[in-house]
Amino acid sequence: MRKKIIAILSVLVMIFTALGGVSFADGWRQSNGLWWYAVGANGYARNEWKDLGGWYYFNDAGYMQTGWADIGGTWYYFGADGLMKTGWQSVDGAWYYFDPSGAMVTGWQAIGGTWYYFDPSGTMAIGTRVIDGVAYQFDASGAMIVQPVVEPVVQQVVEPVVQPVVEPVVQPVVEPAVQPVVDPVVQPVVEPVVQPSTPGTSMFYVINKNSGIFHRGDCAAVSRMSEKNKIIVESREAAIAAGYTPCQICNP
Numbered sequence: 001m002r003k004k005i006i007a008i009l010s011v012l013v014m015i016f017t018a019l020g021g022v023s024f025a026d027g028w029r030q031s032n033g034l035w036w037y038a039v040g041a042n043g044y045a046r047n048e049w050k051d052l053g054g055w056y057y058f059n060d061a062g063y064m065q066t067g068w069a070d071i072g073g074t075w076y077y078f079g080a081d082g083l084m085k086t087g088w089q090s091v092d093g094a095w096y097y098f099d100p101s102g103a104m105v106t107g108w109q110a111i112g113g114t115w116y117y118f119d120p121s122g123t124m125a126i127g128t129r130v131i132d133g134v135a136y137q138f139d140a141s142g143a144m145i146v147q148p149v150v151e152p153v154v155q156q157v158v159e160p161v162v163q164p165v166v167e168p169v170v171q172p173v174v175e176p177a178v179q180p181v182v183d184p185v186v187q188p189v190v191e192p193v194v195q196p197s198t199p200g201t202s203m204f205y206v207i208n209k210n211s212g213i214f215h216r217g218d219c220a221a222v223s224r225m226s227e228k229n230k231i232i233v234e235s236r237e238a239a240i241a242a243g244y245t246p247c248q249i250c251n252p
């Protein structure tokens, strides 16, 4: 739905561009398949959240964030459409939970009256997990299995029975409210932003004299660059030799 709206808006922007001389209101723009958000005549959203019918984040380069992102030390997950995710999300075969602010949770969490455990990378525990030296069991949905409160069975001294392979999981009756001190430094693997290369175009590079950074010719930053700052070269070696730094977004 929002893709359709964006597509329609894009067409309108193109029509206005064709008419020429129209100054645009703030809004979505797309360069080489990456979305950004124009603010005012020459500005754009960067390093900031925007509520645009759902929360979006624009990264240091000004592009709409997708996938995993560590923002101010908190992990968030954004769909391919850039919308910040909340609640349960399955990512690459593991379950994660994001609170209403979008922050990925770790450690013990009571969600809907059920206890779950999320490891420091945010992955939901299933099966048997030893947490702070205590073994807990979680069913396939991640729900902690609460053992019935039973009297400790006094083993009768009978013939030594061959112990079952399954080690008896000693379930404490105590609620698992004691939060383990987890190390928040362990981070999930962040998927790098894969830059789609434009097939069929001969490669050239554009130096920004002002910033000292050079880009692939198809980098979105190029479309925002002032003409007077552009130097076009045919090899990256030439740009490197001239002392320019490769753009970290398009990786020329």
Ligand SMILES: [Zn+2]
Binding pocket: 214, 215, 216, 219, 220, 221, 222, 247, 248, 249, 250, 251
């Ligand atoms: Zn670039």
